[in-house]
Amino acid sequence: MRFRDLRSASSFRLALFFAALFGSASLLFVATTYTLTTSFLSGNPDERMRAQAVSFDARSPHNAEEMIDQHGLLDPAGRRPFGLFAPDGRWIAGNLRKLPNSLPRAERFFETKVKAGGEDTIYRSFLHHLPNGRIVIVSRNIEELAQFRERLLDVTILGLMLMALLGIAGGTIIGLASLRRLDGVTLAIESITRGDLSRRLPARGNNDDIDRLVRVVNSMLDQIERLMGEVKGVCDSVAHDLRTPLTRLLAILERAHRHNLPADKREIELCNAIQEVQQMLRTFAALLRISEMEDGVRRASFQEVDLAQLIADVVDYYEPAADTKGISLSFDRGLMDGPRSISADADLMFEALGNLLDNAVKFTPGGGAIRVELADGPIVSVTDTGPGIAAEERGQVAIRFHRGTRSRGTPGNGLGLPLVNAIARLHGMELRIEDHIGGCRVALATLPSSLSVPVSIQRRLNPVNAGGHAPAHALENTSL
Amino acid sequence: MADVLIVEDDKATAREIAVALSDQGMRSSHAETGVAAIEMARSRHYDVIILDRMLPGGLNGLEVLAALRGTSVTTPILFLSALSAVSDRVRGLRAGGDDYLTKPFDYLELTARVDALARRLAAPPSSAQEVERAVGDLHMDLLNRRVWRSGQEILLLPREFALLDYLMRHAGQVLTRAMIFEQVWGYHYDAHTNVIDVHMTKLRRKLDLGQKPPVIETVRGSGYRLVAL
Numbered sequence: 184m185r186f187r188d189l190r191s192a193s194s195f196r197l198a199l200f201f202a203a204l205f206g207s208a209s210l211l212f213v214a215t216t217y218t219l220t221t222s223f224l225s226g227n228p229d230e231r232m233r234a235q236a237v238s239f240d241a242r243s244p245h246n247a248e249e250m251i252d253q254h255g256l257l258d259p260a261g262r263r264p265f266g267l268f269a270p271d272g273r274w275i276a277g278n279l280r281k282l283p284n285s286l287p288r289a290e291r292f293f294e295t296k297v298k299a300g301g302e303d304t305i306y307r308s309f310l311h312h313l314p315n316g317r318i319v320i321v322s323r324n325i326e327e328l329a330q331f332r333e334r335l336l337d338v339t340i341l342g343l344m345l346m347a348l349l350g351i352a353g354g355t356i357i358g359l360a361s362l363r364r365l366d367g368v369t370l371a372i373e374s375i376t377r378g379d380l381s382r383r384l385p386a387r388g389n390n391d392d393i394d395r396l397v398r399v400v401n402s403m404l405d406q407i408e409r410l411m412g413e414v415k416g417v418c419d420s421v422a423h424d425l426r427t428p429l430t431r432l433l434a435i436l437e438r439a440h441r442h443n444l445p446a447d448k449r450e451i452e453l454c455n456a457i458q459e460v461q462q463m464l465r466t467f468a469a470l471l472r473i474s475e476m477e478d479g480v481r482r483a484s485f486q487e488v489d490l491a492q493l494i495a496d497v498v499d500y501y502e503p504a505a506d507t508k509g510i511s512l513s514f515d516r517g518l519m520d521g522p523r524s525i526s527a528d529a530d531l532m533f534e535a536l537g538n539l540l541d542n543a544v545k546f547t548p549g550g551g552a553i554r555v556e557l558a559d560g561p562i563v564s565v566t567d568t569g570p571g572i573a574a575e576e577r578g579q580v581a582i583r584f585h586r587g588t589r590s591r592g593t594p595g596n597g598l599g600l601p602l603v604n605a606i607a608r609l610h611g612m613e614l615r616i617e618d619h620i621g622g623c624r625v626a627l628a629t630l631p632s633s634l635s636v637p638v639s640i641q642r643r644l645n646p647v648n649a650g651g652h653a654p655a656h657a658l659e660n661t662s663l
Numbered sequence: 664m665a666d667v668l669i670v671e672d673d674k675a676t677a678r679e680i681a682v683a684l685s686d687q688g689m690r691s692s693h694a695e696t697g698v699a700a701i702e703m704a705r706s707r708h709y710d711v712i713i714l715d716r717m718l719p720g721g722l723n724g725l726e727v728l729a730a731l732r733g734t735s736v737t738t739p740i741l742f743l744s745a746l747s748a749v750s751d752r753v754r755g756l757r758a759g760g761d762d763y764l765t766k767p768f769d770y771l772e773l774t775a776r777v778d779a780l781a782r783r784l785a786a787p788p789s790s791a792q793e794v795e796r797a798v799g800d801l802h803m804d805l806l807n808r809r810v811w812r813s814g815q816e817i818l819l820l821p822r823e824f825a826l827l828d829y830l831m832r833h834a835g836q837v838l839t840r841a842m843i844f845e846q847v848w849g850y851h852y853d854a855h856t857n858v859i860d861v862h863m864t865k866l867r868r869k870l871d872l873g874q875k876p877p878v879i880e881t882v883r884g885s886g887y888r889l890v891a892l
Contacts, residue, residue, distance in 0.1 A: 461769065464767050468765075496848060500848060500858060501858060503858075503861040503862050503864075504858050507861055529850060530852050533848075533850040534852045541858075
């Protein structure tokens with residue numbers, strides 16, 4: 184039900200709250216105005232009346248009677264009726280001829296309603312006891328004042344009612360509008376929760392606060408959808424890539440079982456089976472390492488590493504393998520001779536460069552050449568005379584299990600370059616693949632620091648390392 | 664015969680480890696919890712302790728290690744862990760562990776490493792002034808970095824020399840590719856250790872001089888061993 188929802192809509196509550204707040208303030212304002220105005224309008228004449236009444240004290244009784252009669256003559260319309268009465272209430276003089284039925288208290292102002300000519304007229308009077316016991320009443324017609332007060336009250340009440348009405352109506356409209364808006368968002372979220380990840384929250388396009396929130400959530404959903412797609416792709420690939428070695432494993436074991444092989448042959452088959460399992464475990468290990476790297480937590484083990492020495496070690500490690508294939512492998516340090524210090528995880532760096540060289544050795548035909556270069560940046564590049572990676576496939580090297588069309592028929596699990604990519608990103612580097620005369624060049628290029636891991640993460644992982652000096656105890660900065 | 668204490672809460676894993684160790688001629692005892700492990704390690708001598716990082720009950724592997732080291736038990740400790748992430752290996756080694764293996768592991772890898780730890784303890788402390796080494800008909804001059812086999816000099820590249828040095832220091836032991844890579848190249852990572860084979864082939868070819876019987880044995884499924892001839 185719409186209106187029941189309305190009561191809990193925050194915008195509606197807010198509107199009502201402000202209406203109430205503004206109403207209270209207005210009420211206070213009007214009340215003050217009312218009191219001040221009426222007391223001002225009646226205050227001065229009151230003082231005059233009291234003075235007039237008291238002035239009779241000083242006159243002789245006769246003189247007082249004359250004055251009052253004279254006043255009566257000057258006020259034929261009865262706007263300011265005066266009256267002089269004996270202590271027993273008998274009329275003596277003046278155009279006010281009768282005391283009120285119940286005698287009001289002396290020396291006080293009081294108001295009386297008098298019916299005259301079918302209309303009520305209100306008088307304000309002051310009753311004063313003269314020293315000789317007589318009673319003098321000084322009055323004035325306050326019809327206008329009363330009317331003013333009445334009108335003021337009416338207008339105030341009307342205004343407040345109007346305000347309350349407008350407040351509720353406005354709140355309802357705003358509340359309903361935001362409810363309708365949120366209903367759209369809620370519906371979208373519900374359908375996303377049910378699994379429709381392609382659904383997006385409706386934006387109105389007016390760039391208001393909710394719109395901005397909606398856009399942020401939508402871009403978050405984009406990211407989630409992309410990641411989910413990737414995860415699904417990886418799951419499919421894992422399932423597919425594991426089925427192949429598992430099938431082989433099953434075949435080996437079944438054959439060994441069925442054929443009742445002699446001991447030496449069985450031994451060979453068992454070794455084959457073990458190798459298959461080891462290969463599967465390596466695949467899992469690589470997957471785990473990639474996701475570990477993507478968490479970015481490995482930075483904890485960063486230390487100062489001499490990149491030139493590290494490259495020399497990798498090249499040295501792969502040199503015999505290249506040599507065996509008749510490939511020449513060389514390392515060009517560029518113009519710099521000394522150490523090239525960077526903050527890195529040496530094991531991971533070795534692994535990344537090792538993977539690149541492993542690929543280069545694997546895919547470069549015999550008689551070819553592989554050149555490793557270290558340039559300013561620092562940029563490490565591996566240039567080979569192999570077939571390279573087709574331009575349209577380069578964007579996919581970071582996707583796990585993706586194997587290029589040119590790698591068919593060679594061993595590999597499709598996790599090498601994704602791993603390199605993950606390690607590169609962890610080090611604030613970028614994996615670049617380019618064509619090169621007669622071959623292909625793969626490079627790890629250091630990005631400007633602003634493009635790499637967000638500063639907040641860096642700080643969390645390695646607070647002491649902000650200045651670029653990795654302390655030997657960097658590990659202590661993370662805890663289990 | 665080396666005595667090994669296995670601290671592992673999973674009975675099946677512990678049994679497999681025990682069998683693998685006994686295949687290599689090692690005796691083993693088993694503790695399921697950290698508390699039991701500390702009691703056993705204090706009550707008698709072990710050559711190596713295989714310690715699971717994650718244990719049930721109050722004490723995890725790192726805490727058991729701290730408790731042992733706190734009571735001057737200096738037995739070499741090999742960590743076993745299902746944790747591969749967050750530089751767990753480095754943390755385990757920093758805490759005072761002597762080696763670290765991530766599950767799932769190869770049993771030959773495990774026994775080779777346990778064997779290496781046990782021998783390290785048994786071997787007399789190598790003096791810093793050691794200037795030469797001899798295993799069988801192999802002779803090594805560490806100062807001038809020269810190698811002879813049966814009196815005939817063999818010219819080795821620096822890396823080949825380092826490789827042979829490592830093999831000779833651990834003559835008779837099974838050395839896995841991962842161990843060789845860690846010790847000789849000084850980095851840690853598991854993949855592509857088959858590149859070691861190429862290095863080994865080259866070294867072998869030089870050492871065997873074309874006709875002599877091979878001094879480096881391949882241990883199927885795990886690694887290499889230098890034999891004294």
